[in-house]
Amino acid sequence: AKIVHTKIYRYLWDGNVLLHEWHYQRARRPKVITDELGMLMLDRPEPVENLTTWVYEEGSLVPTAKLCEGKSYSIVSDYLGRPAQAYDDKGELVWQVEFDIYGRIREDTFNNQPFIPFRQLGQYEDVETGLYYNRFRYYNPETGLYISQDPIGLAGNNPNFYAYVHDSNAWVDPFGFDPVNWTPHGFKHFPPKNKSWAEIVKSTKNGPAKYISEIDVENLERTIWKEGTPVTNGKNWKVMEFNDIIGASEGKPTNFVRVENSGNTIHGHPISKSEFKKLTKCK
Incomplete structure (x- = not known):
């Protein structure tokens, strides 16, 4: 979860796969209270509003659809698994981007970059910081480097603990610590x-x-x-x-x-x- 200004954002994961996300006004956040046995509990159910559900290719992290507000959008990804286009349920193109070699968006056709937040395979853009969340660490698309060291160290077979992959045109690192390319x-x-x-x-x-x-x-x-x-x-x-x-x-x-x-x-x-x-x- 994260709090940005007056909103609370919540995320539901299935292992390393993001399934749902939603947000609601901070003022509606449930309070933590204690019951008669001294156990912690919420004073009311947490709101589930503005729900978005993500659908993926079977057994992968490549997104294929976005479901929200009663509408569905089909996602087309490139050969590396990066989303490149999105179409609404009428077949109209509603989102389209192009990436540079570091995964930074260099062209945004509809000026609606956050509509599909996935970037390099396994990465989710945090719009407040501009960093990409790679599950186990954050990636900076401006430099093409992670902002923290590889958690598996030398097992990553790369002397630069902050590097992404040897060849970003062919290789991916979905979790930020893959020991093999x-x-x-x-x-x-x-x-x-x-x-x-x-x-x-x-x-x-x-x-x-x-x-x-x-x-x-x-x-x-x-x-x-x-x-x-x-x-x-x-x-x-x-x-x-x-x-x-x-x-x-x-x-x-x-x-x-x-x-x-x-x-x-x-x-x-x-x-x-x-x-x-x-x-x-x-x-």
């Missing part, structure tokens, strides 16, 4: 939008493996790197088997993925069942 690896394993699934599967027989289109690739690969099975060939790789089809490799649909770590940057792609067995020495 992620790269889309030139998007070579992303499915082309102009081809059918059958064509995509066929293309992997002699070409690179491809994910299915519904996958949040970064979130998937970070999960595999965190929870996957280390391979047995001595390389810095991890693999994981899924219950459903995750992509295609060697000309066939597959539910196996491999993620590798190179220079503290992870990237991966679907693999065949035979490759999975080889890497885990399964019989």
